[in-house]
């Protein structure tokens with residue numbers, strides 16, 4: 205029945221009174237509204253404007269906080285937007301200590317963006333907490349590590365690094381937990397101050413959303429991050445929040461299977477005559493296996509290895525697979541191949557790559573959820589093909 209005298213007004217207002225949205229839908233709604241009705245000017249109820257807060261985003265933030273055993277969870281438009289949100293807490297002249305084997309985009313952010321604001325970064329081998337201690341100066345405000353590094357999969361002893369960091373007043377430990385996920389490791393429980401994720405990866409798990417996550421137990425850090433989330437505005441859309449919230453529902457099931465498949469792939473690669481070295485934290489041959497075994501509930505789904513030959517053999521290998529897809533990123537249900545030296549870590553200076561062992565023949569696999577036998581067979585025939593390149 206027409207409510208207003210004119211068509212256009214009905215089209216805009218009929219049936220749209222926001223006080224009526226009280227369904228008992230089992231699945232959370234996608235609230236696309238960018239703004240919220242106020243009863244009294246300047247006194248918003250729960251929400252005011254979606255950059256500052258949104259019901260779909262709240263649902264997701266509560267869920268990720270629970271999974272990381274955190275008091276506060278915040279999301280950003282990408283993993284790097286989350287990185288940027290954390291580092292906006294710094295001021296000109298501050299200093300960062302970071303693990304040297306860090307995602308190429310994070311390395312580029314430190315070197316090419318923060319340096320413009322006179323914020324310097326020292327890259328150290330953080331598998332030994334003493335190296336972190338030596339690099340901390342009176343200007344250091346953040347120590348940055350990845351729980352399993354990208355791409356050589358070094359497991360950092362979070363408790364040891366946290367103890368070192370917390371000897372210094374006003375220095376915080378940020379752990380990028382993208383590769384391990386909270387299913388296998390909860391860095392806040394081990395003393396980290398902030399946990400970061402590229403939720404683009406395992407948390408979403410379906411390779412169709414870019415997003416970042418930040419979790420903390422500190423009220424004062426959460427206040428600052430909430431301010432930068434609102435004031436800078438690198439927030440994800442409500443639709444993307446809905447998607448990641450949906451992805452989280454199967455995180456535990458996916459991670460168990462990623463790990464099972466990755467272990468089988470790693471063990472197979474160790475037996476291949478075409479492989480020089482396999483890097484998987486779940487193998488006793490990995491340099492940080494003992495830390496991973498003690499600290500994590502599992503070893504996740506990433507496997508790196510060094511192929512015999514040169515870049516032409518790697519190229520042939522990556523073009524010979526039928527299941528694994530040559531593409532950047534990781535953590536989705538589909539198996540991916542990355543060649544870090546020319547893809548994800550191409551922006552890392554060549555001499556740094558050399559020191560870290562990121563050779564042209566280093567291959568990184570994101571082992572997906574396909575049937576294990578098909579994955580191993582795919583790698584077997586591609587390695588065979590690559591050996592004759």
Ligand code: P1T
Nearest residue numbers: 282283284307382402404415532533548
């Ligand atoms: O791509 P984005 O959502 O902005 O996330 C950045 C990021 C942060 N931290 C880690 C450990 C990452 O691996 C990434 C993104 N990494 C890739 C795209 C990759 O293929 O390694």
